[in-house]
Amino acid sequence: MALKLKYHNTFTLLFLLVNLSFHGNAAAQNETLAASFIFGDSLVDAGNNNYLSTLSKADVPPNGIDFKASGGNPTGRFTNGRTISDIVGEELGQPNYAVPYLAPNATGKAILNGVNYASGGGGILNATGSLFVNRIGMDIQIDYFNITRKEINKLLGESEAREYIMKKSLFSIIVGSNDFLNNYLIPFVSTGVRVSQNPDAFVEDMINHFRTQLKRLYQLDARKFVVSNVGPIGCIPYQRIINELNDDDCVDLANNLATQYNARLKDLLAELNDNLPGATFVLANVYDLVSELIVNYKKYGFTTASRACCGIGSGGQVAGLIPCVPTSSLCSDRYKHVFWDQYHPTEAANLILAKQIIDGDKRYVSPMNIRQLWNLLS
Ligand SMILES: *[C@@H]1O[C@H](CO)[C@@H](O)[C@H](O)[C@H]1NC(C)=O
Ligand SMILES: *[C@@H]1O[C@H](CO)[C@@H](O)[C@H](O)[C@H]1NC(C)=O
Ligand SMILES: *[C@@H]1O[C@H](CO)[C@@H](O)[C@H](O)[C@H]1NC(C)=O
Ligand SMILES: *[C@@H]1O[C@H](CO)[C@@H](O)[C@H](O)[C@H]1NC(C)=O
Numbered sequence: 001m002a003l004k005l006k007y008h009n010t011f012t013l014l015f016l017l018v019n020l021s022f023h024g025n026a027a028a029q030n031e032t033l034a035a036s037f038i039f040g041d042s043l044v045d046a047g048n049n050n051y052l053s054t055l056s057k058a059d060v061p062p063n064g065i066d067f068k069a070s071g072g073n074p075t076g077r078f079t080n081g082r083t084i085s086d087i088v089g090e091e092l093g094q095p096n097y098a099v100p101y102l103a104p105n106a107t108g109k110a111i112l113n114g115v116n117y118a119s120g121g122g123g124i125l126n127a128t129g130s131l132f133v134n135r136i137g138m139d140i141q142i143d144y145f146n147i148t149r150k151e152i153n154k155l156l157g158e159s160e161a162r163e164y165i166m167k168k169s170l171f172s173i174i175v176g177s178n179d180f181l182n183n184y185l186i187p188f189v190s191t192g193v194r195v196s197q198n199p200d201a202f203v204e205d206m207i208n209h210f211r212t213q214l215k216r217l218y219q220l221d222a223r224k225f226v227v228s229n230v231g232p233i234g235c236i237p238y239q240r241i242i243n244e245l246n247d248d249d250c251v252d253l254a255n256n257l258a259t260q261y262n263a264r265l266k267d268l269l270a271e272l273n274d275n276l277p278g279a280t281f282v283l284a285n286v287y288d289l290v291s292e293l294i295v296n297y298k299k300y301g302f303t304t305a306s307r308a309c310c311g312i313g314s315g316g317q318v319a320g321l322i323p324c325v326p327t328s329s330l331c332s333d334r335y336k337h338v339f340w341d342q343y344h345p346t347e348a349a350n351l352i353l354a355k356q357i358i359d360g361d362k363r364y365v366s367p368m369n370i371r372q373l374w375n376l377l378s
Contacts, residue, residue, distance in 0.1 A: 032093030033374060034168035035114040036085065037148075037222070039141050040175040042120030042344060044085045047076030049120045051102035054134035056121035061326050062310055066334060066347055069097065076100065078120060078324075079340045080309070081347025085116070085172055087354035088226075092170070092374055101144050112155060114169070115148050117141035123178040124210050131182060138175060138213050142220075149220050165221040166278070170374070173214075174286070176230040176265075179206055180257050181238070181343075199257055207264045211272070218276050224373055226357070227269060228284040229262040232291045237308045238342035247306035262287055273367075282373050284357045285364045293338050293349055300352060302338050309337035309346060 038044050042056065050059045057076070058064075064074040066081035077083055082090075086097050098114035099106040106115055121135030122128065129135040136144075152161045184202055197205065214225070233239060234254030243251050269281040297305040309331040310324035324341040331337055340346040345353065356364045358371055368376070 033170055034164060035112060036089045036094060036098045037114050037169060037171050038085045038098055038116040038118055039173045040118040041122045041178050042078040043174045044083045044118040045076060045120045046097060046116045047100040048102045050076040052134040054132050056132040056135055062330050063324055078344045079347055080334050082350060084350050084354045087350060088358060091358050111148055111151055117144050121178060121182060124175055124206050125179050128179045128183040142213055142216050146220060162221050166223045170224050171217060171222045172226045174228040176261060177233050181233055185254060199260060203261045203264055206261060207268055211268055214272060218279055223279050225281045226284055226370055227281060228286045229265050230258040231286045233258050235294050236343055237339050258287060280373060282368060283366055289353050289356055289364050297338055303336040305338040308339045308341050309334050310341050
């Protein structure tokens with residue numbers, strides 16, 4: 001990826017933040033989002049993996065160091081602060097973050113605010129993430145939502161529960177990266193798969209599973225969906241390290257797989273918009289959004305998009321392969337890094353991504369943005 005930097009505008013981030021809080025106040029005048037149901041992987045896991053015995057965990061410092069609600073203590077979020085879903089919930093006026101499904105407090109009325117089923121290492125395909133020993137894949141996340149769905153019936157009565165889910169709830173899904181990073185692209189795990197399935201067949205398999213999963217959510221009365229595509233996984237620090245690339249280079253194979261999947265995902269969502277009455281599927285173009293941040297990072301006030309903040313080796317090399325743990329080195333300005341660790345964006349990057357998904361134009365979110373989707377609800 002060639003870097004051509006035209007601007008250096010450190011005020012852009014500040015402007016975005018100010019603009020974001022302006023909308024936050026204005027949104028409070030409209031009906032607020034009642035419930036947020038979140039599915040996917042570590043990009044939005046808010047603590048489910050704390051309750052699993054798994055190698056994919058973010059329950060140690062300095063993860064969460066900038067998360068105000070926990071006083072800077074780790075929560076299981078794989079970033080320094082809020083995830084994209086946390087920010088979206090706040091923006092649409094939610095008083096609390098959706099509780100992790102496996103947390104002890106995910107009971108009673110708390111679930112009416114929404115539930116987060118996302119799990120680090122999880123994917124669309126059931127086999128994805130098996131190297132972490134435990135993680136919750138999409139099939140199981142939807143089984144769990146089916147259980148929540150029945151709880152909501154008990155709390156509200158069947159017909160009101162149905163209205164609540166159909167009209168006042170938002171379903172956000174960020175998944176797919178692990179199906180490549182922690183399945184198809186891992187030689188020792190998936191040699192068999194890669195021998196028997198070319199990229200086309202693998203992507204087709206993912207899309208077919210995802211179609212079934214989204215239809216199951218629809219059967220359970222979900223109607224308003226925001227689905228993210230897969231980001232430029234060939235450009236994350238982890239891929240740059242294992243492939244020993246220069247700062248500005250990306251791994252073509254990984255990016256090509258993501259691009260191929262994203263094209264099929266776009267078709268899938270169009271198909272579901274046509275065929276599932278009353279449903280709206282919005283596509284969040286995380287691939288182009290993150291690519292924009294990586295290429296034009298200076299424009300957004302970042303000083304690097306290639307080095308992770310947490311886990312930088314003493315030699316100042318590209319971030320190490322170990323995850324972000326207490327012994328990792330930590331960058332001095334967390335708001336100047338696009339990446340928190342070798343996989344995940346910082347809160348500063350998440351704020352920009354969320355802002356674009358909420359209020360952005362068709363380049364980044366289509367056929368409408370989340371605010372328009374929400375105004376359609378209320
Ligand atoms: C509030 O709702 C109205 C009507 O649905 C809409 O035009 C307006 O943009 C909304 N305001 C915000 C901040 O979302
Ligand atoms: C529920 O518990 C989690 C910890 O597992 C905590 O982070 C969250 O703030 C709690 N939420 C509510 C609404 O009590
Ligand atoms: C999916 O994986 C889980 C373990 O995460 C396992 O219990 C379940 O049987 C698997 N389901 C299928 C259909 O393979
Ligand atoms: C939800 O669970 C019930 C059993 O309690 C089952 O009959 C139904 O098929 C499930 N629905 C979905 C969409 O998984």
